[in-house]
Amino acid sequence: MGTTRPNGSLYTKIENKIATIEFGHPASNSFPSELLERLANEFHILSTNDEVAIIVLKSEKEKAFCAGASFDELIAIDAFEEGKKFFSGFANVINAMRKCSKLIIGRVQGKTVGGGVGLAAACDYVLATEQAAIKLSEFTIGIGPFVIAPAVKRKVGVSGLAELTLDATSWKSAYWAKEKGLYARVFENIEELDKEIEIFTEKLASYNPEALYEMKKALWLGTEHWDALLIERAETSGKLVLSDFTKKALAKFKK
Structure with missing residues (x-):
């Protein structure tokens, strides 16, 4: 049973030092601004919680992992400041994940588009299913995945980022994402995925928390300028998003 709330839902469960954040939205687990804000705050809160050693990020239901930012909000933008604020949503979440003192494990059970690919890329380790294909379709509406690009590039390299962004209408398979380094492992189905997540996170949670924290810092070394960079990208x-090209493309999509 998924959420029916128009602003989506966000729940955190803490058990055996593992915090599981589950987000949901009726429109294929997409993110309105309010939900992005709540997610960023959640990472900040868990970062200082001594009862938590590891974080798992997952979404509701069995189909899409995340359809990116809210389409309804996107088409309503009619001023630069509004646009900047809207695109800063994913910037703030990625920066919160980057600065979070806990390692974040992504559970990607299905298709992922746009900002959702950025979320997966900002996780420290991702386990996925064969259904977890990815796509960056921003070019088709006259914008680009500028905010998430640094996170995606950090995982799949410049050539992978170019393949994803320039071929904006094609899905890349979960195995492509694994080969490129976005996913660590790919499983046949959700049951196998969840079994492995349980085993893997239990192991991680049993390790020295200081060592985990030092590893987190080591993995993100060299990204300290992202606070400013991602907001520039949001601009x-x-x-x-205010260009004629984008307005026309969005009007077509709306129909």
């Missing part, structure tokens, strides 16, 4: 998208 780029905020300008583009």
Whole structure:
């Protein structure tokens, strides 16, 4: 049973030092701004919680992992500041994940688009199913995945980022994502995925918390400038979303 709330839902469960954050939205687990804000705050809160050693990020239901940012909000943007604020949503979440003192394990059970690919890329380790294909379709509406690009590039490299962004209408398989380094392992079905997540996170949670924290810092070394960079990228998208090209493309999509 998924959420029916228009602003989506966010629940955190803490058990045996493992915090599981589960987000949901009736529109294929997409993110309105309010839900992105709540998710960023949740990472900040868990970062300082001594009862938590590891974080698992997952979404509701069995189909899409995340359809990116809210389409309804996107088409309603009609001023630069609004656009900048909208695109800063994913910037703030990625930065919160980057600065979180706990390692974040992503559970990607299904298809992922746009900002959802950015979320997966900002996890420290991702386990997925064969159904977890990815796509960056931003070019088709006249914008680009500028905010999430640094996180995606950090995992799949410049060539992988180019393949994803320039071929904006094609899905890349879960095995492509694994080969490129976005996913660590790919499983046949959700049952196998969940079994492995349980085993893997239990192991991780039993390790020295200080060692885990030092590893988290080591993995993200060299990204300290992202606070400013991702907001600059949000400004780029905020300008583009007001272009005639994008307005026409969004009007077509709306129909």
